[in-house]
Amino acid sequence: MRFKVLALDYDGTIAQKNTLHPEIRIAIDEARREGVVVILVTGQNLKDLRRKAGDLKFIDAVVAENGAVLAFPDKDRLIPLGQPPPPILIEELNRRGIHTVIGECVVETDARHAHSILDIIRGLELPLVIMFNRGRLMILPQSVSKATGLQEVLSTLRLSPHNAIAIGDAENDHALLEMCEVGVAVPWGSAALKASADVVLNGTYPETIAAYIKETTTKLRLPKQRKKRLLLLGSTEEGHPLAIAVLGRNLLIAGDSGSGKSWITGLLCEQLILQRYSVCVIDVEGEYSSLESLPGVVVLGREGPPRFRDLERVFRYPEASIVVDLSTLSQAERFDYVLSLLEMLGKLRRKTGLPHRIFLDEAQYFLHGPDGLKMLDLDLAGYTFVTYQLSRLDPSILHASEAIIMTRKNDPSEIQQLHSLLGGQETYTEWQAIIGNLSTNEAVLLPGTEESGSRIRLFRMAQRLTFHVRHQHKYLDVPIPLEKEFVFTHHGVPTGQRAKSLAEFISMVSTCSTAVLKDHMRRHDFSNWIGEVFRDDSLASRVRQLEMRRDLIHGLEIRQSLAKLIGESYMLPNSTVSGNT
Numbered sequence: 001m002r003f004k005v006l007a008l009d010y011d012g013t014i015a016q017k018n019t020l021h022p023e024i025r026i027a028i029d030e031a032r033r034e035g036v037v038v039i040l041v042t043g044q045n046l047k048d049l050r051r052k053a054g055d056l057k058f059i060d061a062v063v064a065e066n067g068a069v070l071a072f073p074d075k076d077r078l079i080p081l082g083q084p085p086p087p088i089l090i091e092e093l094n095r096r097g098i099h100t101v102i103g104e105c106v107v108e109t110d111a112r113h114a115h116s117i118l119d120i121i122r123g124l125e126l127p128l129v130i131m132f133n134r135g136r137l138m139i140l141p142q143s144v145s146k147a148t149g150l151q152e153v154l155s156t157l158r159l160s161p162h163n164a165i166a167i168g169d170a171e172n173d174h175a176l177l178e179m180c181e182v183g184v185a186v187p188w189g190s191a192a193l194k195a196s197a198d199v200v201l202n203g204t205y206p207e208t209i210a211a212y213i214k215e216t217t218t219k220l221r222l223p224k225q226r227k228k229r230l231l232l233l234g235s236t237e238e239g240h241p242l243a244i245a246v247l248g249r250n251l252l253i254a255g256d257s258g259s260g261k262s263w264i265t266g267l268l269c270e271q272l273i274l275q276r277y278s279v280c281v282i283d284v285e286g287e288y289s290s291l292e293s294l295p296g297v298v299v300l301g302r303e304g305p306p307r308f309r310d311l312e313r314v315f316r317y318p319e320a321s322i323v324v325d326l327s328t329l330s331q332a333e334r335f336d337y338v339l340s341l342l343e344m345l346g347k348l349r350r351k352t353g354l355p356h357r358i359f360l361d362e363a364q365y366f367l368h369g370p371d372g373l374k375m376l377d378l379d380l381a382g383y384t385f386v387t388y389q390l391s392r393l394d395p396s397i398l399h400a401s402e403a404i405i406m407t408r409k410n411d412p413s414e415i416q417q418l419h420s421l422l423g424g425q426e427t428y429t430e431w432q433a434i435i436g437n438l439s440t441n442e443a444v445l446l447p448g449t450e451e452s453g454s455r456i457r458l459f460r461m462a463q464r465l466t467f468h469v470r471h472q473h474k475y476l477d478v479p480i481p482l483e484k485e486f487v488f489t490h491h492g493v494p495t496g497q498r499a500k501s502l503a504e505f506i507s508m509v510s511t512c513s514t515a516v517l518k519d520h521m522r523r524h525d526f527s528n529w530i531g532e533v534f535r536d537d538s539l540a541s542r543v544r545q546l547e548m549r550r551d552l553i554h555g556l557e558i559r560q561s562l563a564k565l566i567g568e569s570y571m572l573p574n575s576t577v578s579g580n581t
Contacts, residue, residue, distance in 0.1 A: 067149030255407030
């Protein structure tokens with residue numbers, strides 16, 4: 001992801017003994033000149049902060065009082081996010097002789113008064129909490145933290161915490177570091193904070209802080225980390241969850257048509273969207289429209305390819321995601337549009353950091369030559385390439401892919417190509433046996449990642465939240481070998497009807513007799529055929545449930561129910577789904 005935001009704690013992090021060192025101020029100035037937004041996130045109140053740091057216009061925004069107060073120095077604007085301290089609390093603190101510093105929303109005192117403060121809050125039944133900061137204690141409104149305050153600032157500035165680095169030192173910085181994509185602890189900080197941080201710096205003040213800010217500012221991408229932001233792939237053969245980190249990686253998802261590629265792709269999209277990443281899905285066949293049911297997702301392109309300025313307008317919001325549906329275009333129209341779109345998205349990401357990740361479906365159509373590669377920004381990464389034909393991809397795409405997920409694949413030459421590239425403990429023959437016999441709800445993570453190690457990791461795909469569809473003209477008319485055709489029979493005698501595809505199957509179901517239908521349903525022939533031939537375990541399971549229903553008496557009911565089930569998975573025309581055949 002693009003580095004766009006630097007969130008800094010003040011006392012104990014960039015300032016020592018209330019003083020900001022000139023070297024750190026210079027580093028902050030350089031970061032801002034490079035387009036990085038710098039935000040102070042502190043437990044102090046603004047009055048004290050201005051007294052210690054002077055003119056605050058050297059940064060872009062302030063989150064003060066541990067998240068309860070926002071300020072924008074250039075606008076001379078203060079925004080309280082909480083209520084003022086209750087007068088009854090102040091009176092009781094004064095009565096007990098507890099010295100306090102009272103801010104807009106927060107009361108600060110010495111940490112040794114913690115037990116007395118708890119007694120007061122409990123006795124007065126106030127909706128307040130306490131937070132420690134080294135030797136100090138803050139009394140805060142509930143649900144207020146440095147993270148909540150920073151989120152409000154970022155929302156105001158239309159920025160994302162997924163483009164942010166946070167640096168802190170103490171107990172009240174945990175939420176801040178957890179919220180930002182990369183959380184950094186200083187070497188002299190809290191032991192607990194260092195244990196949970198993504199990065200722990202080495203060195204002494206101020207050189208360590210100044211050097212780190214300058215180093216990260218000169219780099220386009222955020223530093224890689226593997227501790228958080230994991231995406232669940234599914235469960236291993238041993239029943240353990242298998243997850244993968246995506247920050248700083250290009251991903252490749254490959255497999256035969258109908259093998260589950262779009263399922264695993266949609267699964268990753270769902271999790272990214274729900275973690276508030278901004279995603280752009282270039283949907284060549286119209287298979288990802290169901291993602292629109294998730295928050296912040298819009299589908300564009302159903303009435304023609306969306307204008308780039310419309311896409312840019314949506315991506316002004318850091319939690320927005322777009323599915324670009326190109327299913328109505330011809331292949332030639334798609335090619336020209338997608339290459340231009342990839343170029344536009346690359347420029348936009350360098351400028352704004354959005355979208356965080358780009359999914360390119362049917363990548364083999366666009367990335368088989370130098371023209372497509374020129375439109376990619378592989379230095380910034382953040383791509384997910386999806387393909388059924390690895391051999392058509394430019395070899396540089398394979399080398400740039402830092403994690404590869406495979407669904408079922410029966411082309412020996414493509415398996416050999418990947419095995420030669422990645423190696424691992426298993427032989428090519430073992431790879432071929434595993435990958436060639438995967439069901440539609442299984443996949444493998446290939447060797448070469450921290451998550452897979454040096455072995456091929458087989459897993460059963462996790463469940464999706466949104467409904468999964470397979471595009472009609474990709475799957476319904478796919479012909480199958482003669483020996484796998486569905487043969488309609490009555491009392492074991494062939495009727496003369498043989499279905500060479502799902503489309504033919506639906507057509508023949510609509511015309512065969514009720515007796516034939518019931519005969520096949522009693523033996524679970526329909527579900528067995530769908531599971532064994534198409535390896536669509538999800539659809540096969542639902543058809544089996546239909547076969548077990550004894551209340552379906554009439555042939556029309558059976559035909560309508562079968563058409564509806566297949567239509568929901570394969571986007572059949574409405575006339576077929578409704579049973580009007």
